[in-house]
Amino acid sequence: xxxxxxxxxxxxxxxxxxxxxxxxxxxxxxxxxxxxxxxxxxxxxxxxxxxxxxxxxxxxxxxxxxxxxxxxxxxxxxxxxxxxxxxxxxxxxxxxxxxxxxxxxxxxxxxxxxxxxxxxxxxxxxxxxxxxxxxxxxxxxxxxxxxxxxxxxxxxxxxxxxxxxxxxxxxxxxxxxxxxxxxxxxxxxxxxxxxxxxxxxxxxxxxxxxxxxxxxxxxxxxxxxxxxxxxxx
Amino acid sequence: xxxxxxxxxxxxxxxxxxxxxxxxxxxxxxxxxxxxxxxxxxxxxxxxxxxxxxxxxxxxxxxxxxxxxxxxxxxxxxxxxxxxxxxxxxxxxxx
Numbered sequence: 001x002x003x004x005x006x007x008x009x010x011x012x013x014x015x016x017x018x019x020x021x022x023x024x025x026x027x028x029x030x031x032x033x034x035x036x037x038x039x040x041x042x043x044x045x046x047x048x049x050x051x052x053x054x055x056x057x058x059x060x061x062x063x064x065x066x067x068x069x070x071x072x073x074x075x076x077x078x079x080x081x082x083x084x085x086x087x088x089x090x091x092x093x094x095x096x097x098x099x100x101x102x103x104x105x106x107x108x109x110x111x112x113x114x115x116x117x118x119x120x121x122x123x124x125x126x127x128x129x130x131x132x133x134x135x136x137x138x139x140x141x142x143x144x145x146x147x148x149x150x151x152x153x154x155x156x157x158x159x160x161x162x163x164x165x166x167x168x169x170x171x172x173x174x175x176x177x178x179x180x181x182x183x184x185x186x187x188x189x190x191x192x193x194x195x196x197x198x199x200x201x202x203x204x205x206x207x208x209x210x211x212x213x214x215x216x217x218x219x220x221x222x223x224x225x226x227x228x229x230x231x232x233x
Numbered sequence: 234x235x236x237x238x239x240x241x242x243x244x245x246x247x248x249x250x251x252x253x254x255x256x257x258x259x260x261x262x263x264x265x266x267x268x269x270x271x272x273x274x275x276x277x278x279x280x281x282x283x284x285x286x287x288x289x290x291x292x293x294x295x296x297x298x299x300x301x302x303x304x305x306x307x308x309x310x311x312x313x314x315x316x317x318x319x320x321x322x323x324x325x326x327x328x
Contacts, residue, residue: 034275134267
């Protein structure tokens with residue numbers, strides 16, 4: 001099993017599923033479509049990565065997405081955080097995209113088996129980053145209420161960001177922290193938001209020790225396949 | 234996001250090089266940057282375009298529907314203005 005591809009696939013699938021939960025519920029029609037578009041990009045990335053991850057052991061994408069239990073998922077804790085309000089969803093998207101966008105571009109330039117998938121994903125993540133950054137700037141520098149919500153979201157999600165920087169396998173590449181800091185600090189400054197400095201950072205997603213939220217997500221996401229094994233469209 | 238305070242924008246897409254931007258619809262967005270993002274997300278999901286314009290709807294001056302007869306009726310009887318009396322060579326392409 002390609003552990004690197006599997007973990008990156010889990011990140012994409014879980015975040016994609018979270019965004020898909022907004023379908024029909026977003027604050028405006030335009031954002032409903034925008035979030036669904038991003039969800040579909042991420043689920044598409046997950047499919048390619050799962051196919052790569054399972055090739056050696058003969059597991060297909062459906063098996064890896066629908067027939068593994070919580071402890072077998074190695075996604076970041078950040079991406080399984082509940083949607084909360086629009087500010088939480090946008091902030092989560094921004095913090096993740098600010099890491100994964102330079103990550104895809106870096107690994108696309110290597111000989112890694114992930115490189116072809118990364119080259120395609122980089123075009124998608126570039127837009128995800130821009131979309132979330134523009135919104136975060138407007139929420140932070142908008143009304144008193146939107147500023148309060150954006151700052152609350154940032155404070156709530158920040159303790160899940162250190163895990164972004166942990167390499168998944170010894171041959172994984174790492175995006176320098178300064179790259180992420182430069183992107184994040186510039187947007188936070190424009191958004192008039194304060195960078196949090198928590199004493200504690202949560203970890204464990206990469207080892208399969210998740211928050212209480214992932215189990216609920218999987219129960220919903222996997223129920224159709226588990227009650228109708230082998231179901232197809 | 235209330236539509237009462239969110240401005241309306243008209244969206245134009247150029248589908249291929251050489252063609253003009255065509256009006257495809259409208260959307261609500263707080264400013265030009267978000268309007269362009271929303272236009273991309275709402276109107277180009279199936280590979281419709283290579284270039285996007287967004288224009289504030291209130292920047293458009295429209296003709297008055299009650300002026301229709303005055304403005305457009307007189308041309309109905311002037312069929313000689315239609316270029317239907319000769320054939321356009323295929324090589325001309327888009328007209």
